[in-house]
Amino acid sequence: MARTRRATAAPAPAATVTMTPAAMRQAIAEGVNAILDERAAAQQAQNGGIGVQAAPAAHYHLTLWQYRDAVVDLLWRYEVTAGDTPYTSAARFEDLNISHELLKGLYVAMQFERPSKVQSITLPMILSPLYKSLVAQAHNGSGKTTCFALGMLSRVDPKMAAPQAICICPTRELAIQNYSFILDWSFNVLVEFRIGDSGCLKEMF
Numbered sequence: 360m361a362r363t364r365r366a367t368a369a370p371a372p373a374a375t376v377t378m379t380p381a382a383m384r385q386a387i388a389e390g391v392n393a394i395l396d397e398r399a400a401a402q403q404a405q406n407g408g409i410g411v412q413a414a415p416a417a418h419y420h421l422t423l424w425q426y427r428d429a430v431v432d433l434l435w436r437y438e439v440t441a442g443d444t445p446y447t448s449a450a451r452f453e454d455l456n457i458s459h460e461l462l463k464g465l466y467v468a469m470q471f472e473r474p475s476k477v478q479s480i481t482l483p484m485i486l487s488p489l490y491k492s493l494v495a496q497a498h499n500g501s502g503k504t505t506c507f508a509l510g511m512l513s514r515v516d517p518k519m520a521a522p523q524a525i526c527i528c529p530t531r532e533l534a535i536q537n538y539s540f541i542l543d544w545s546f547n548v549l550v551e552f553r554i555g556d557s558g559c560l561k562e563m564f
């Protein structure tokens with residue numbers, strides 16, 4: 360149901376809009392309010408024209424959570440602005456500055472069809488100039504590992520036989536998990552990966 364309602368209130372397409380974070384927050388608030396207004400109107404119609412009371416804050420947050428997909432979709436429609444550099448979110452992996460080998464890994468080895476939401480927003484920031492630092496937060500299993508793995512691999516030069524990227528993990532288990540993920544999808548990229556501890560780093564450099 361939320362999807363149908365959202366379609367009627369669709370904002371302008373990404374290509375025409377550049378937004379600051381504040382303007383984006385405002386647009387999200389307006390989008391969510393529009394959804395809530397429609398919902399209240401529908402309830403009012405169901406109640407024979409009797410209006411419903413304004414939602415208390417806790418209820419509003421709960422509703423916002425229920426409509427999180429709508430919020431993310433609204434976010435996704437706009438250009439993402441980081442500092443003074445605007446990035447357009449990517450709908451396809453081909454829209455990104457990634458090599459043929461890495462694309463093949465995504466499509467053939469991993470069988471991904473298109474970027475997840477966190478990927479579509481963060482990958483343009485990681486893969487295009489000015490290559491700014493990025494801190495991203497998203498749900499478990501939303502595709503964050505692919506973001507930083509792609510970021511690392513796309514900046515490595517396979518012709519240079521020297522350590523070029525380090526992925527620091529809080530536990531050895533996570534390091535092993537990331538290692539096997541990267542091995543799986545970068546099967547055709549001529550780069551060597553090692554897993555180790557601080558001693559291993561000394562040895563490598």
Ligand SMILES: Nc1ncnc2c1ncn2[C@@H]1O[C@H](COP(=O)(O)OP(=O)(O)OP(=O)(O)O)[C@@H](O)[C@H]1O
Nearest residue numbers: 471472473474475478498499500501502503504505
């Ligand atoms: N674009 C995509 N299309 C389809 N599947 C994907 C995509 N990106 C990631 N996945 C798959 O979704 C699963 C979770 O991805 P990933 O491990 O990158 O998420 P995560 O956000 O890092 O998870 P966690 O927070 O648990 O570390 C994996 O099986 C991965 O292969």
